[in-house]
Each structure stands twice: as C-alpha cells, then as structure tokens.
Amino acid sequence: MTLERVRGTVDYLPPEMMLREEIVNTCIKIFNRYGFGPMDTPVLEKWETLTIKSGGGEEIAKETYNFKDQSGRRIGLRFDLTVPSARVLAMNPKMPMPFKRYQYGKVFRYQEVKPGRTREFYQLDIDIYGTNSLVADAECVGVAIECFKELGFKDYYVRINNRKLLQGLLNYAGVRPDRTLDAYRAIDKLDKIGIKGVRKELEKRGIRKEVIKNLLSIIKVKGKPNEILKKVSEWVPGNLGIKELEELIRYLKAMGFKDKYLIDLSLVRGLEYYTGNIFEVNAEGLNVSFAGGGRYDEMIKKFAGVEIPAVGISFGIEPIFQVLVKKKELKKSRTLVFVAPVSDKQLIKSLNIASKLRKAGLNVEVDLKNRSLTKNIEYAAKKGMKYIVIVGERDLKEGKVTIRNLITGNEKRTNIKRLPNEIRN
Template structure:
C-alpha cells in the first residue's frame, strides 16, 4: 500500500524542523521584546463562533473544515487565530487593557495548494486589544518588521485602509450590502490578473463603467485621492518612520479578504520571491463586540511561518556532538562524558553497540558537527580525540579541558 499525506499537509524532517524552529524562536523572542505575552486557544471552535456574521465572511467559511461531533454539535477547525482571540477576550473581561498578546499555532483552510500555501499551516500572531490609537497599528507593524529584519528577509509593507476602500465604493455607487463582495474580488489581485478580477466583478452584476471607476480610484496617487481614511494612513506613515520602518508604501488595491477589518490594513511581501504575502493584518474594532456587550478596539498582524520558511535560505545550524566508543570497555567512561557535556551542548551517542566505523558513518549521516572518540588508550592519558566532521581534523584534548575547548571551538565553526 502506498501512503500519502492528506493533500495540503506536510511532514517536516529533522533538518526542516531545525530551520522552522529557528524562525519560530526568532519571532517569539521579538514578540516578547516588544512586550507581547503568550496565550493559547483550542484548535477546535464551535461553529457558531467561526461563522458568526461579521467574522471571516462567506469566502473563508467555504474553506473552513466543519464537522458534527458525536453529540451532534457543529464544530470547526479554526481558520485564523484572531476570531478565537476575540472570543477569548469576551470570556475574560478583567484583562488589563491594552492587552498585547501573541500566539503561535496551526490553522486550517481548504484552499488551493501551492508552494508556501498549505491547508494546514502555522501562523505567528500579535494583537493589541483595547487601543484606539493608530500608534497600536504602527507598533504591530514595527514588531513584525523587526522580526523579519532579524531573519534577514528583504520585504515591502503595503498599507491601505478599509475606510478608504469603503469611501471609494461609496463614490462609485456601490451599495453597502455589496461592498464586501467587491472587496473579496479585489483581494484576488495578487493571485489573478486585473482582467480576471474585472471579469469576476462583471459576472457578479457590476457594470463595466463602475468597474473601471473602481480601478481608476484604487490606482490613484495617495497624495491626490480625497476620501475618508487618508488622514489615518498619513498618521500611520508618520509613526512607522518614527520606528525607523521605511520600506512601506500606500497601495489602494490592497483589500484583505476577511470581513472583520474596519480601519488600516497591511500586508508584507518578499522582494525576492514571488510567493504571496508573508504577513498580513489590520484593525478590527467591531469583532470583539460580536461576542461581548462591550465595544473593544483591536489591531494585529499574522506572520505566515510556512512562507517565511520557503524564503529563508541562510540560518545558523545547531552544533551537535556525537560521542563514539572505540569498544564496549569504555562504555561507562563515555556515558560520564555524555552526562558532563549535556549540561551545555547537544550531545548524542550510539545505542546499538556498533563498531567505531559504523558509528562514524551514522554521525556523518546525521550531520553532527563534532565527534568525540572515547578510546581505551586515550583514557589512560585522561584525554579523548575530537574530530571536526567537516574538515576531518582531529585533536587530542584532556577531558578536564573538554568543555572549555568545545565552547571556544564551536563558536568558530
């Protein structure tokens, strides 16, 4: 029988996991440096939460995994981390505001599968709940930018506002009940061509004149367009420059497909790889109110770990040490060395009682940086042989000096 992963899911081998974990560690550290605290929420949510009017919208619900459990309750796999956060805030009314939270977790969407686009994927989110000021939007963008710079990713931030888009829709004569329908089509501009988006809008019943007017306005110069929301975007631009975030542009074609956005929206794209957005978010001042009697403003951004993984080519590899035994007679001495080194290093040893040559083959296949060979003759001199697996160079090192030698040596390789 031939086994396969469920379409849109992926196994990660140890080398891939090391790279993935490095990305997560850098992002997590940055989040905490900016004052965000971590929460976790269930992968499963009641369908009434995920499908509530004003949350993700029809498009996202079509991609949401939904099922009936044994008690006949309708359940869904979360499609983002924002709606669960809104539910969390509504259930925890005594949170001190502003509440700066981060969460790193998997989400699921039954969408098209391509490079960097899976149906099960990992997101790293930061959100600020309870702050009306555009400064909060600048803060989440500054934090995301700082994390991506640490990862040495060359990127561009696109910013827009739902207020601007809503104002444009009003000027071209789109009724309120059809605005989100138009924006869902415009949101596809980074996936399909402008002509295809226009055809989709035409198929939805909008006239060619209205469609042309929409595109004329979203292509306008930011300094010339006079609509609601422009002042907020200008303020956001000022704050970003204050945070030394300069690689951004105002782009009126940016829509973001989720229905809950109410103000500034943003997306981060790689300058070097055409892989879609690597981060996105915006302000959602009405979402929490759907689950609570209180209106609480909020804004946030989500970083896509899978897409960052595809972009990142250079990252520091962990330096691992393998302790090899020349024969069974040195087993107890080798274990003492393993225990000593594990206080500071990543250390493994052979569990199968193999000959030294087979141990070396295994260490090479596992890509260990250093192999420490424990031999009977060396032990008589209270030393071991240290081999650099890349260069093949070997040195005799006194056991009492082994820790300090490795600390210095591993910093250089």
C-alpha cells in the same frame, strides 16, 4: 494495510521542524520586545461559536470540520485564531486593556489542497485589543518589519492601505455604495489575475465601463507614503482614511522605521471585518503574502457584544518557511559533538565524558548502536555534527581522548579535563 496521512496534512521531520521552530522563536522574541504575551485557546470550539456570522462568514463555515461528539454536542475545529480570541474577550470582560497577545497554533480548513496549501496548518498572530490609538497599528507594522529583518528576508516590504480611504476612492470613482464589497472582491484578486483580470471581474459584476476605468487608474497607484497621500488628498480631500494613514506613517517614522513600507491603493485584504488601516507583507518577485492584517474595530462587538477595538497581523509560517528553506541549507541536527567509544570497553567512560560535555552546555550524542568508529564518524558527519570525540584505550591510559573536527579533518589529542574548553574555543 498501508499507513498514510490524511489528505492535506503534513509531517515535519527534524530538519524542517528545526527551521520552523527557529522561525517561530525569532518572531516571539520580537513580540516580547513589544510587550505581547502568549495566549492559548482550544482547537475544539462549539459549532455555534464558529458559525456566528460576523466571525468567518458562510464561506468559512463550509470549510470548517465539524462533528457531533460522543454526547451529541456539535463541535468544530477552529479555522483561525481570531474568532476564539473574540470568544475569550467576551468571556473575560474584566481583562485589563490594552491587551496585547500573541498566539501560535494549528487551524483547520477543509479546502482545496495545493502546493503550500494544506487542510491543517499553523497560524501565528499578534493582536492589540482595547485601544483606538494608531500607535497600536504602527506597532503591528513595526513588529512585522523587525520580524522579517530578523528572519533574514531582504527584499520584503509592507504594503499599507486604509479601508476608509478605499471606500472614499470607490465613491470618487463612481462605485455605488451597495457595490462596495463587489469591487473589493475584484480588486483583491489583482495579485492573482492581473489588471486585465480585475477589469473582467468588475465587468462581470456589472460595474459600468467608465467607473471601471476610473477604478483601475486608482488602484495602480502605489509608492512612497508622502507622494501617495498628496495625490489622494486631491481626489478625496478630508477623507478620514488619509488622516489615519498619515498618523500611522508619522508613528512609524518616530519608531525609527524609514523604509520597508509603501502605500498601495490596490491592497484590500479579503476579510470583511477590517475598518481602518490594513497591511500586508510581500517580497520582490514573489506573488505571496507573508503576513497580513489590519484594524477591525467592529468585529468583536458584532461577534461578542462587547465594544473592543482591535488591530492585528497574522504571520504565514508556511510561506515564510518555503522561502527560508530555499535560502539556507537545512540543519540535520543541533548536536555539536559525538562521543564514540573505540570498543565496548570504553562505553562507560564515554558516557562519563558525554555527561561532562553536556554539563558544559554542549549538545552531545553518544554511540547507541555499538558501531565501529568508521560507522560512527559516518553517522556524525551525516547529521552535520562538528566534532567527534574518539575514546580509545591507549589515550585513556594517559587521561586523554582524541577530538576530530569533522569539517576540517583535523585531529588533536587532549586531556579529558580540558575537553569542554577545547571544544568551546
């Protein structure tokens, strides 16, 4: 029998997994800076919970893995972290508000497998529950800007829009209220199918030519917040979405964020439950969403019966990984020093030396294969370690060892006592 993975699942070996860990830890550091705390919920959820309409909708229910457990109860694997969090809020009505949480975990969707799209993948979300303050929206955008900066992204930017404004603009363009979702769905595909594609899509959905023309000229508009807000104020004066955008931008500026964001009237974000400001992180020349979110003030009430406004943003670990993996060379290991006994006789002393280096806070490996020095050097170099400590009989007699820098090839004999300091400096 050949062993193989389930289709749409991935193994991550240490070189990839180290980078993934760094991505997540970088983001978590920023989350903590803004007062978000970690939360964890199960992968297994009751099928009834996952299929509440206001959660994921019918599309997602079809994609949800589900089964009867040994006792006959129907169970599903969570398809996102938003629905489980809504359940937690419903079950903890006394949670002090605002509640700022981050969550990192695997989610599962039986979906078409494509490059960059799997059936089991990680999500990393922050959300702020229990406040209408648009400072919370600004914090989500601010966290995103800081995360991508810290991750080493250069040409990234946050596109911002507002659902109330969008709704106003659709009216202004002549879209009938009952066609709002149709229009949203068509516009949402702009990145993928281009302006011509959106036109076709709108035509297919039976929207009038004249209305389409208006719409297409509106959704082309993007740029500096002040300019765009001035323009839309002429089209839909008094629209509440404009006020919300103005407020968001004012807070962002007060928080020291001067660029890295723009208003883009074509931004829709697929999910039906958004109610106010929405945002998405993109990068120049890449047709990928690296993070996305927005305000969803009605979803938890519909879902869980408790009135809790919410705003959040979800980070795409997979697309972030795909960009960074191309930028940087993957580390092979985190080990700095390899300790190599020249022969079996120096093994005990080598263990002793390795242990001293570890006590000094260094990451150290010792020969575990009884290999020749040549083979050990080869292994250590291949794993990207910087130093090899050669423990030989003659050196030992003088209380010494030889350190070789595997990058420069330089060698130095040193007293064992001074070894940790020699390596650190």
